[in-house]
Amino acid sequence: MNFDLYIWLAYLLAAVLFILGLKQLSSPETARRGNRIAAFGMLLAVIATLLDRQIIDFSWIVIGLITGSLIGAIMARSVKMTAMPQMVAVFNGFGGGASGLVAAAEYVRHMGGAQPLTADLGISIMAGTLIGGVTLSGSFVAFAKLQGVAEAAATYPLQKTFNFILAAAAVAIAVFLILSPVEPNIYLVLAGLALVLGVLVVIPIGGADMPVVVALLNSYSGLAASAAGFVLSNNALIISGALVGASGLILTNIMCRAMNRSLANVLFGAFGAGAATGAAAAAAGEQVANPVDAEDCAMMLAYARSVVFVPGYGLAVAQAQHRLRELADLLEARGVDVKYAIHPVAGRMPGHMNVLLAEANVPYTQLYEIEDVNPDIANVDVAVVVGANDVVNPAARDDPNSDIAGMPIVEVDKARHCVVLKRSLNPGFAGIQNQLFFLPNTRMLFGSAEKSIADVIHEVKAL
Amino acid sequence: MTGTLLVGIYVFVLAMFVGFEVITKVPPTLHTPLMSGANAISGISIVGALVIAGTGGSQLLTIIGFVAVVLATINVIGGFMVTDRMLQMFRRDRGGEGAS
Numbered sequence: 001m002n003f004d005l006y007i008w009l010a011y012l013l014a015a016v017l018f019i020l021g022l023k024q025l026s027s028p029e030t031a032r033r034g035n036r037i038a039a040f041g042m043l044l045a046v047i048a049t050l051l052d053r054q055i056i057d058f059s060w061i062v063i064g065l066i067t068g069s070l071i072g073a074i075m076a077r078s079v080k081m082t083a084m085p086q087m088v089a090v091f092n093g094f095g096g097g098a099s100g101l102v103a104a105a106e107y108v109r110h111m112g113g114a115q116p117l118t119a120d121l122g123i124s125i126m127a128g129t130l131i132g133g134v135t136l137s138g139s140f141v142a143f144a145k146l147q148g149v150a151e152a153a154a155t156y157p158l159q160k161t162f163n164f165i166l167a168a169a170a171v172a173i174a175v176f177l178i179l180s181p182v183e184p185n186i187y188l189v190l191a192g193l194a195l196v197l198g199v200l201v202v203i204p205i206g207g208a209d210m211p212v213v214v215a216l217l218n219s220y221s222g223l224a225a226s227a228a229g230f231v232l233s234n235n236a237l238i239i240s241g242a243l244v245g246a247s248g249l250i251l252t253n254i255m256c257r258a259m260n261r262s263l264a265n266v267l268f269g270a271f272g273a274g275a276a277t278g279a280a281a282a283a284a285g286e287q288v289a290n291p292v293d294a295e296d297c298a299m300m301l302a303y304a305r306s307v308v309f310v311p312g313y314g315l316a317v318a319q320a321q322h323r324l325r326e327l328a329d330l331l332e333a334r335g336v337d338v339k340y341a342i343h344p345v346a347g348r349m350p351g352h353m354n355v356l357l358a359e360a361n362v363p364y365t366q367l368y369e370i371e372d373v374n375p376d377i378a379n380v381d382v383a384v385v386v387g388a389n390d391v392v393n394p395a396a397r398d399d400p401n402s403d404i405a406g407m408p409i410v411e412v413d414k415a416r417h418c419v420v421l422k423r424s425l426n427p428g429f430a431g432i433q434n435q436l437f438f439l440p441n442t443r444m445l446f447g448s449a450e451k452s453i454a455d456v457i458h459e460v461k462a463l
Numbered sequence: 464m465t466g467t468l469l470v471g472i473y474v475f476v477l478a479m480f481v482g483f484e485v486i487t488k489v490p491p492t493l494h495t496p497l498m499s500g501a502n503a504i505s506g507i508s509i510v511g512a513l514v515i516a517g518t519g520g521s522q523l524l525t526i527i528g529f530v531a532v533v534l535a536t537i538n539v540i541g542g543f544m545v546t547d548r549m550l551q552m553f554r555r556d557r558g559g560e561g562a563s
Contacts, residue, residue, distance in 0.1 A: 011510075014507075015478075018504050018507075019481060019485060021500070021504075022482075022485050022486060022489075022497075022500070022501070022504075023485050023488075025489050025493055025496065025497055025500060026485070026488040026489050026490065026493075027490075028490075028492065028493060028550075028553045028554075028555070029555075031493055031496060031550045031553070032547060032550040032551060034500075035496070035500050035543060035546045035547055035550055036543075036547070038500060038503070038504055038543070039503070039543040039547075042503070042504070042506070042507065042509075042539055042543070045507060045509075045510050046509060046510065046513065049509075049510045049513045049514060050513065052513075052514060054514055054517070054518050055513065055514060055517035055518060056517065056518065056519045057517050057518075057519045057525075058517060060516045060517065060525055060528065060529045060532070061513055061516050061517045061532060063529070064512075064516060064528075064529050064532030064533045064536065065532060065536050067533050067536070068532060068533040068534070068535065068536020068537045068539075068540065069536055069540045071533075071537045071541070072536060072537040072538070072539070072540030072541030072542075072544065073540055073541065073544055075537070075541045075545075076540070076541045076542075076544035076545035076548060077544070077548070079545060081549070081552075084495060084499075084545075084549070087499075087541075087545060088495075088498055088499050088502060091499065091502050091503075091537070091538050091541055091542050091545075092502055092505075094506075094534040094535070094537050094538040095502060095505040095506050095508070095534070095535065095538040095542075096505075097531075097534045098506065098508045098509065098512055098531045098532075098534040098535035098538060099505075099508040099511075101512065101515075101527050101528075101530060101531035101534070102508050102511035102512055102515065102531055104527060105511075105515040105524055105527045105528060105531070108521070108523055108524055108527065109520065109524065118465075120465050120467065120468040123468075124468075214498070215498065218498050218501060218502055218505075221502060221505040222501065222504075222505045224505070224508070225505045225506075225507055225508045226475055228508045228511050229471070230468070230471050230475075231511070232510075232511050232514075233467050233471065234510065234511065235470075235471065235474050236507065236510065237507050237508060237510060237511065238471055238474050238475050238478065239474060239475075239478040240504050240505065240507040241475075241505060241507070242474075242475050242476075242478035242479045242481075242482055243478060243481065243482040243485075243486075243501065243504060244482075244501045244502070244504050244505040245479065245482070246478075246479045246480075246481075246482025246483045246486060247482060247486045247497060247498070247501040248498075248501070250483065250486050250487060251494060251497070251498065254491075254494075342491065342492075344491060349494075349495060349498065350491070350494035350495060350497075350498060351491060351492060351493060351494030351495035351496070351497070351498070352495060354491070354492040354493070354494070354495065355495045355496070355549055355552070358549070358552040358553045358554070359552050361552075361554070363554055363555055363556050364492050364553050364554070364555065365555055365556070367492055369491060
């Protein structure tokens with residue numbers, strides 16, 4: 001008994017360390033320490049568990065820990081910063097899968113019993129199975145989308161109705177399983193249904209809505225851990241899971257607000273399915289954009305007093321963050337005031353652009369949120385849009401009928417000049433043509449961002 | 464509904480509030496590390512996985528436990544390591560510039 005007490009105290013300490021660690025993540029100065037505090041808490045929880053006298057055979061545990069550590073370490077070390085969203089999606093899936101398996105094991109342990117599970121345990125197990133399963137398969141679909149394997153939103157007739165019926169069926173089966181004696185086959189149906197649901201819920205969501213999905217799956221992986229905690233009556237799991245659940249929900253909410261859309265609209269709206277593309281592109285046909293070459297662009301930038309860079313997903317695709325910083329350094333050396341304006345949904349996950357620019361050694365003190373940049377944007381000489389589109393589309397502000405109406409944007413159209421680095425005039429993810437490209441003070445620098453910036457760097461050096 | 468479940472729900476709800484309070488203060492620039500760090504914390508189910516893999520129950524249980532240990536360990540080790548890798552890149556000024 002005494003020994004168990006120490007284990008539980010260790011769990012409590014671990015939960016406290018998680019909270020302290022997350023608290024230190026609120027500033028870049030202390031964040032690294034915070035992460036290590038949380039990691040130490042995890043180590044403590046694992047060691048305490050290994051002292052549990054229920055454990056009699058360590059062979060599989062040791063093999064499992066070594067295998068998992070190796071795979072995790074290799075993935076963490078080799079992943080490129082541009083691929084971070086996929087990485088987090090996969091880890092979410094693994095976390096959710098592990099929690100689901102913990103719930104499943106508890107069900108298996110009661111196999112052969114003639115009595116139904118107690119209601120408490122039954123509810124916890126079914127919740128853990130459902131959330132864990134959805135998180136696991138949903139995360140892998142998200143991974144496939146982020147990896148570019150299946151980027152577009154997949155829709156079919158009666159999709160919502162079908163998904164709803166499936167979800168209702170899953171809940172009905174769960175209730176049946178709680179009330180009846182242990183039925184392994186039906187339980188397998190439930191687990192399978194959870195996996196199918198995870199796939200079906202994520203496939204209708206388009207590539208650029210991924211920040212919301214990744215954040216939401218993050219939240220689910222936490223809730224799955226909490227459910228596993230209820231299954232095992234372990235408060236450390238319940239607390240940790242709730243912290244992660246809360247974190248994911250906050251980020252989900254921030255992402256939705258940054259697009260001025262409700263969560264329901266993101267999840268079921270099948271945004272970016274391409275319905276509007278035809279009309280918008282046709283309407284744009286008559287307009288002429290003003291192209292600019294690297295030399296003129298270099299002149300504009302080099303003789304400006306202030307420049308704001310607005311990065312988007314295209315920056316990540318082109319891996320142009322290092323080049324961009326190189327250009328920024330050159331401009332700064334000439335006395336230009338350089339800032340970066342980061343839209344919350346630029347990129348494929350919350351904070352994606354910040355990490356990319358940090359990788360390129362851009363100090364985070366140069367990164368500004370839209371509400372810090374917009375009030376002063378009229379005094380900016382040149383706003384440079386690098387691989388962003390919808391987040392700088394003035395239609396969001398001016399056209400109440402636009403699909404992205406009300407979405408906060410970086411108001412680059414109000415800057416004295418605007419240069420847009422883009423491959424072509426194709427509309428962005430939302431399938432909406434961007435009026436910005438055709439404004440008199442906008443110049444288009446066509447080509448891949450990496451190449452274009454390299455050319456501009458060359459020209460600035462030649463000045 | 465038993466006392467244990469009720470206590471669990473209490474703990475869950477209160478922890479959610481703690482989470483909201485603490486995480487709302489995280490600035491947008493750290494949102495990606497926050498996600499990957501929080502994600503690593505959700506690997507806490509490793510605690511349950513270890514017990515299942517080591518209790519020496521049926522073969523099926525050991526297999527489930529083993530797979531769960533592997534998945535959770537990838538989540539934990541990978542999550543904390545990648546978060547650390549990201550956080551070391553965040554700097555206030557140009558000091559210590561090396562990689563490009």
